[in-house]
Amino acid sequence: MSMSKKHVKPSESLLQKTTHLMHEGMDGHAFGEFEMPPALGDARWTDELILSTWYMGATGKVPDHLNYKTGKSDGGFDRLDFKFVMEDEWLGHNEEIDTSIPLNRRGDERANLSLPIPIYGGGMSYGSVSVNVMLARAHNAKKWKTYISTGEGGYPEELYDLKEHVITQVATGYFGVEERSIQASPIIEFKYAQGAKPGLGGHLLATKAGEEVAKMRGSVPFVSLFSPFPFHSTYSVEDHSKHIDWIQTVNPDALISVKVSTPHDVDMVAVGSHYAGAHIIHLDGGFGGTGAAPEIAKKNIAMPIELAIPKVHKFLIKEGIRDKVTLIASGGIRTADDIAKAILLGADGVVLGTSDLVAMGCTRCSNCEGGPSGRGCPWGLTTTDVELQEWIQQEWAVKRLDNYYTALQWRLCDILRKLGLSDVKELVGRTDLLRYVGGDN
Amino acid sequence: MQLLNKSEEIGEMAGGKEVTMMTMAEFAKLSRERADSYLRYNIDAKDTVDRQALPNRFIVRVGKIGLAKMIASEVIQYWGKWDVIFSRPCTYGVFSGPVGGFSPRPEMCVGCLRCTVQHPDFVKVEHNPARVALGDTYLNSNIISTIDEEARKGTVPVRGQGYRGRFGGPGWDEMFTDMSEIVRPSRDGIHGRELISTIVDIGSKPMSLKFDDEGNLVSEGPNLISIQVPFVFDAPPSGILTPRLATIWKDAAEQIDTLAMIPANMVSSNGLASRSVVPIISASNAVGADSFKSGTRMVELERWDSEAFKAACSANSDLIVGVRLPFDPGWQQQFEDMIEAGVSVIHFIADNHGKGDGGRFIMGMLLEAHEMLIAAGIRDKITLLNSGGVVAADHLPKAIICGLDAVGLEQPLLVAIQARLSGDLSSRDNYRAKLPRKFNDSWAIQRIVNLSCSWRDQMLEILGAMGIREVRRLRGEVGRAMWCSRLEAEAFAEIDGFMGGGE
Numbered sequence: 017m018s019m020s021k022k023h024v025k026p027s028e029s030l031l032q033k034t035t036h037l038m039h040e041g042m043d044g045h046a047f048g049e050f051e052m053p054p055a056l057g058d059a060r061w062t063d064e065l066i067l068s069t070w071y072m073g074a075t076g077k078v079p080d081h082l083n084y085k086t087g088k089s090d091g092g093f094d095r096l097d098f099k100f101v102m103e104d105e106w107l108g109h110n111e112e113i114d115t116s117i118p119l120n121r122r123g124d125e126r127a128n129l130s131l132p133i134p135i136y137g138g139g140m141s142y143g144s145v146s147v148n149v150m151l152a153r154a155h156n157a158k159k160w161k162t163y164i165s166t167g168e169g170g171y172p173e174e175l176y177d178l179k180e181h182v183i184t185q186v187a188t189g190y191f192g193v194e195e196r197s198i199q200a201s202p203i204i205e206f207k208y209a210q211g212a213k214p215g216l217g218g219h220l221l222a223t224k225a226g227e228e229v230a231k232m233r234g235s236v237p238f239v240s241l242f243s244p245f246p247f248h249s250t251y252s253v254e255d256h257s258k259h260i261d262w263i264q265t266v267n268p269d270a271l272i273s274v275k276v277s278t279p280h281d282v283d284m285v286a287v288g289s290h291y292a293g294a295h296i297i298h299l300d301g302g303f304g305g306t307g308a309a310p311e312i313a314k315k316n317i318a319m320p321i322e323l324a325i326p327k328v329h330k331f332l333i334k335e336g337i338r339d340k341v342t343l344i345a346s347g348g349i350r351t352a353d354d355i356a357k358a359i360l361l362g363a364d365g366v367v368l369g370t371s372d373l374v375a376m377g378c379t380r381c382s383n384c385e386g387g388p389s390g391r392g393c394p395w396g397l398t399t400t401d402v403e404l405q406e407w408i409q410q411e412w413a414v415k416r417l418d419n420y421y422t423a424l425q426w427r428l429c430d431i432l433r434k435l436g437l438s439d440v441k442e443l444v445g446r447t448d449l450l451r452y453v454g455g456d457n
Numbered sequence: 458m459q460l461l462n463k464s465e466e467i468g469e470m471a472g473g474k475e476v477t478m479m480t481m482a483e484f485a486k487l488s489r490e491r492a493d494s495y496l497r498y499n500i501d502a503k504d505t506v507d508r509q510a511l512p513n514r515f516i517v518r519v520g521k522i523g524l525a526k527m528i529a530s531e532v533i534q535y536w537g538k539w540d541v542i543f544s545r546p547c548t549y550g551v552f553s554g555p556v557g558g559f560s561p562r563p564e565m566c567v568g569c570l571r572c573t574v575q576h577p578d579f580v581k582v583e584h585n586p587a588r589v590a591l592g593d594t595y596l597n598s599n600i601i602s603t604i605d606e607e608a609r610k611g612t613v614p615v616r617g618q619g620y621r622g623r624f625g626g627p628g629w630d631e632m633f634t635d636m637s638e639i640v641r642p643s644r645d646g647i648h649g650r651e652l653i654s655t656i657v658d659i660g661s662k663p664m665s666l667k668f669d670d671e672g673n674l675v676s677e678g679p680n681l682i683s684i685q686v687p688f689v690f691d692a693p694p695s696g697i698l699t700p701r702l703a704t705i706w707k708d709a710a711e712q713i714d715t716l717a718m719i720p721a722n723m724v725s726s727n728g729l730a731s732r733s734v735v736p737i738i739s740a741s742n743a744v745g746a747d748s749f750k751s752g753t754r755m756v757e758l759e760r761w762d763s764e765a766f767k768a769a770c771s772a773n774s775d776l777i778v779g780v781r782l783p784f785d786p787g788w789q790q791q792f793e794d795m796i797e798a799g800v801s802v803i804h805f806i807a808d809n810h811g812k813g814d815g816g817r818f819i820m821g822m823l824l825e826a827h828e829m830l831i832a833a834g835i836r837d838k839i840t841l842l843n844s845g846g847v848v849a850a851d852h853l854p855k856a857i858i859c860g861l862d863a864v865g866l867e868q869p870l871l872v873a874i875q876a877r878l879s880g881d882l883s884s885r886d887n888y889r890a891k892l893p894r895k896f897n898d899s900w901a902i903q904r905i906v907n908l909s910c911s912w913r914d915q916m917l918e919i920l921g922a923m924g925i926r927e928v929r930r931l932r933g934e935v936g937r938a939m940w941c942s943r944l945e946a947e948a949f950a951e952i953d954g955f956m957g958g959g960e
Binding site for chain 2: 026027029030033034037038040041044045050051053054056058060061089090091094208209211212216219221245277279280281285304307308309312314315316317319320322323325327347348361370379380381382383384387388393395398447450451452
């Protein structure tokens with residue numbers, strides 16, 4: 017096992033060689049210069065989706081030689097298509113398209129935040145990903161005037177320079193939660209559950225809980241860290257309300273986001289969260305990403321996001337509070353087409369996680385938890401290994417993410433134009449603009 | 458020092474001796490001894506080695522000329538910088554053998570693809586067709602790989618990244634299990650700080666008790682076998698089952714405290730009778746149901762025969778007599794007849810793809826049987842088992858949600874001991890198994906114990922997410938399940954072109 021070998025920060029030459037080869041290889045594959053890697057992809061993230069995301073990360077444009085729209089999962093987003101208007105009714109490229117969404121729809125005293133694109137970055141904790149990845153996502157969020165969530169692993173010092181774009185996550189283990197980071201954040205996210213492992217709490221395997229990670233989390237190095245489930249201080253909406261009061265005391269301006277997974281009563285959970293004081297209800301569907309989760313939990317527990325969004329959207333309408341809630345969806349959103357479909361099904365915006373990583377080189381090999389090497393991601397993404405984490409250099413990664421978001425926004429605007437609409441807010445809940453397609457779509 | 462009053466409990470704790478006075482310290486000591494004597498159920502999983510390893514997941518092809526050129530060029534370019542020259546894009550050791558990439562070690566490849574992305578001109582990683590070809594469409598290579606890992610380690614498979622497969626059905630994939638955002642015991646239970654029970658009872662519970670005028674119980678009490686996990690080990694086909702294999706089944710069942718169903722002739726001729734063995738008897742041998750000693754608690758009739766059932770029951774009234782019932786067309790009538798005759802354990806038999814009754818999947822048939830018993834008001838009087846169609850850890854809770862008390866396992870156990878299955882895997886008796894050429898019984902038993910541990914722990918994950926403290930409460934809990942097709946119908950009903958969810 018390579019665990020016995022002491023790994024050190026790579027020399028400048030090694031760093032240069034490795035990153036050059038990695039970047040050249042990714043670009044070559046994305047541009048179609050090489051044969052499609054035969055072992056790449058799966059039903060949800062096909063080889064073409066992965067390579068098209070690499071293409072977008074490299075160019076800021078959508079590819080015309082790859083399917084960048086849908087996977088092959090034979091259901092959900094992959095069976096939905098848009099009912100575009102006739103071509104002569106498409107909006108012109110010179111027409112203004114508004115992709116912004118408000119985040120505070122309660123009309124309360126708190127900050128009146130909005131996003132220029134209906135996207136922000138999902139929680140990936142320090143420990144599950146490297147600080148380079150975390151900072152790259154945060155810098156990109158700053159560029160796009162959006163946010164990333166810390167995940168449950170603390171708030172690295174370096175993030176304070178970008179604090180206007182960082183959401184502090186308060187999760188069930190309270191790892192790394194400090195008054196200072198709560199005061200620094202414009203949004204506080206309570207993570208009740210995660211789509212990839214609903215009802216099971218968090219899990220950071222020992223091999224990734226190194227000294228820096230442990231210090232940040234207030235734990236012992238190289239000991240597996242489990243977040244409990246649920247919050248042991250919350251067994252009712254009233255308890256949840258107390259949580260929100262606590263945050264308000266520490267940071268009266270922050271918006272409150274509540275991240276929940278998608279059980280059968282997710283609609284009622286959403287309503288309860290609203291009445292407890294949440295500004296954002298964040299649904300994380302069963303196909304969501306994770307740094308480590310029991311395989312049995314993925315897909316088997318709770319429902320896919322495509323089925324949860326309309327359930328919650330309709331219930332909020334029925335309760336007369338839809339216009340008071342910002343409904344955010346995540347858990348299996350891979351493309352701009354998925355984003356538009358999620359909004360058409362009833363969400364206001366989405367959270368991205370896995371697709372950010374794919375844009376930076378992830379092949380979805382599923383060894384994020386450490387893998388047989390115990391060192392984590394060989395691409396340098398989901399690792400805190402001193403050598404591997406250097407493969408992701410911030411400047412390069414920020415550029416990749418910026419390009420990727422540029423392409424996402426372009427495609428989102430493209431969809432809006434072809435639907436004859438000029439504002440992403442007009443899409444919300446418009447299932448009449450969707451078509452269900454059977455078989456090979 | 459405070460003195461405690463006499464109590465029955467303290468008397469009992471003190472070994473039945475009359476105790477009149479006890480100091481707090483003595484009471485605490487006794488309490489500690491009592492607590493220490495309690496052993497929580499534990500499955501002793503241990504790492505095992507391969508005896509007939511699966512084909513590698515990937516084939517790694519390295520063009521030797523291309524590699525040689527790369528090394529030559531790097532030696533020139535980076536002369537003296539040995540860390541650079543010797544660096545390879547693999548962290549798993551595929552290119553770390555004695556001659557490096559010239560003799561790659563594909564058994565170590567996990568498919569990260571960094572090598573082929575960086576060096577597409579001379580490195581290629583492909584899925585290994587021999588691995589992909591394992592099993593069939595139901596017991597597919599992914600499931601076989603997972604069982605192999607579970608049997609090797611005895612742990613819950615944990616990986617990064619999200620789900621990779623298709624959206625919904627068919628089969629068990631049509632069902633999602635539920636969770637709750639604010640429940641206990643959940644994670645505490647999964648890690649053993651609170652108890653989530655996986656005990657199930659096989660046999661019959663009376664629906665009510667009767668007492669005479671003096672308060673004495675006059676009706677029969679329950680006649681149950683409690684097993685620690687909601688699955689039993691079922692016999693492989695006669696062409697595969699050898700006395701050695703039957704012994705392994707028995708010993709593994711004893712170790713985890715469950716039951717092994719083994720044909721009666723094999724039990725008799727090999728002295729396998731045990732409290733963990735359930736001899737499967739034919740109708741013609743029903744009168745001999747009492748002949749199995751050594752603590753035998755239950756027998757199973759291989760098919761429904763009312764006379765044989767009576768004979769088996771008469772042979773020993775303490776024995777639980779179960780009956781196997783294939784899901785053939787018209788099974789409902791036989792099911793009713795068996796209920797009428799007082800059968801307390803009905804063991805359904807589906808094919809190994811979980812199909813029966815003209816191609817119906819067991820999910821629907823199990824629910825139908827369960828609901829028939831509920832409608833008759835006798836659900837607790839009868840135990841429902843099923844063999845066939847449960848081949849993965851997630852199938853187990855889903856089958857119980859559909860109304861089963863416990864599940865019969867057969868093919869997963871063969872896969873656990875690294876048997877290579879061939880032939881018609883869907884059939885109950887028309888497939889073959891090639892066992893490893895050399896293995897110790899203790900190795901095979903440990904593999905099955907490991908699989909049991911892994912599946913039990915995965916059951917705890919599901920129960921924990923729901924906040925259910927015992928698997929008995931999961932039986933028939935359709936309210937804690939969601940069907941993809943129904944959710945799709947609810948979500949997509951207004952969308953043009955949607956014709957109904959699921960299959």
